[in-house]
Amino acid sequence: MVTTLLHPPARILVACDKFKGSLDAAGACAAIADGLARRFPEALIETRPIADGGEGFTASLEIPLCGQWVEVSAHDALGRPVTARYLLASAADGPLAVMEMAEASGMWRIAPDERDVLRASTFGTGEMMRHAIDGSGARRLVIGLGGSATNDGGAGMAAALGVRFLDAHGCELCATPAELAGKLARIDMSGCVPLPPVTVACDVESPLLGPAGATRVFGPQKGADAASMPVLEDFLETLVRVSGGEENAQCPGAGAAGGLGFGLLHFAAARLVPGFDLLASLTGLEQSVAAADLIVTGEGSLDAQSLTGKGPVAIARLARRHGKPVIAFCGRADAAARDSGLFDAVHELAASGLPPDELMARAGDLLESAASILKD
Structure with a gap:
């Protein structure tokens, strides 16, 4: 034509x-x-x-925001050391950090035969957030969701920020679905680092739970099978109940990135915004x-x-x-x-x-x- x-x-x-x-x-x-x-x-x-909130979101902002890349030592979804990066830019209210959760916790880092969604965690995403706050002095965080290898409801991210997940005896648990399922009894947020405003680029409208939720819609592509799907859903239901996050679990986007949308809403008081709208407003x-x-x-x-x-x-x-x-x-x-x-x-x-x-x-x-x- x-x-x-x-x-x-x-x-x-x-x-x-x-x-x-x-x-x-x-x-x-x-x-x-x-x-x-x-x-x-x-x-x-x-x-x-x-870009929407997924792959390429941060890179699309590098030139418009005159940002600089910052490298950080973090962990992938299976807990292996990786070098991740985020964008740091100047803004009227102070340093602005822009990152994609997939940079640390993404499927692209996990070989198909390594996928293990019960052990996968967003801890590395939380490490990136913490570095941006403590290491770069970010006064605002923008996080793109998409491409995740996880289904942990953002528990790993919260743990990296200082939230503790405890069993009935007060013992701290590792923040993975495999460890928390059937054991999580209490959540201690007293040690969570102070967080600046967090805005999330999210183009998924799924709630956290149910037929349209994180586990049933996206779990299979991350390696969840017939045996692990009920375990993951039960774990997320428990996470919601113990955290008192019933209202946030219903929000559109709570199921994005394996429930990281919920975790950011509940543990970081984040605001979820369509990815394109956020990109347009920033640039x-x-x-x-x-x-x-x-x-x-x-x-x-x-x-x-x-x-x-x-x-x-x-x-x-x-x-x-x-x-x-x-x-x-x-x-x-x-x-x-x-x-x-x-x-x-x-x-x-x-x-x-x-x-x-x-x-x-x-x-x-x-x-x-x-x-x-x-x-x-």
Whole structure:
């Protein structure tokens, strides 16, 4: 497809999400921007990688926030030492730390044959939070959820912050589902470090418990089987009861990242916000949309799930609000996305007829080429 524009744009905003398995959001933006620069050499082109609370969320904020990466010694979901990192930026109210829980506690660190959700813990996420507070003096934390290898309701995170989980005899328990299940009797929060305001980027609306909750929806992909699923659900029910967190367990997003949403709500008094909305507010994205003559967005797959408001669709709605033309590039799109009325044009790399493996391998070149033939 070749898109015709009424006038050559003087200012173009390129705001793409990742092309999963091919390009991260920054790479996709760069490829499209290179093509547009060939087609419109006089245009000012701004790139804004976008992400929800999951993979790429922190990286998408590095340039807009002028942040610096901070490395920290932490532990992965199975308790093995790792080096994790978070972003530290200056803000009006003091240092701001931005991190993804998956950096320490993510599935990407665990080989498929190592997955053991009963032993998995978010302790490493809590270590990152504590380092940001104690080591970097962060006055505010922003945490992206997604890609977790855990189902511990945030107990591990809380333990790293000084919360103690006790049995009926007052003995401290290791904060994993395997250790806490059937033993947790009391929670002591007296040693929890003072926490600054915590905002959580979360695009999952699941509650903590029940058929739509953390265990039943996401447990199987983390290695939970028919034997461990009831143990995990019973553990989370006990965690809620002992902590007095019944209200927080019902909140949309409490089930995100294996219940870390609940843990952050209950133990850190966090505020859960849709990932795109948080990214937009932190970076002034809407002002960039308003200033542009053309908005270009995209992701690997534009489909019905995209229409729930993620990434490119959220960008398109912003563009429509400001009366701006918006073009999408994607690997492939379904009819729902193409016919949504949100995009002036949708360019599918799959239309090239190349095999899927080649499409993924050549995604950058194909995006650059497609962007270079937009007509004015």
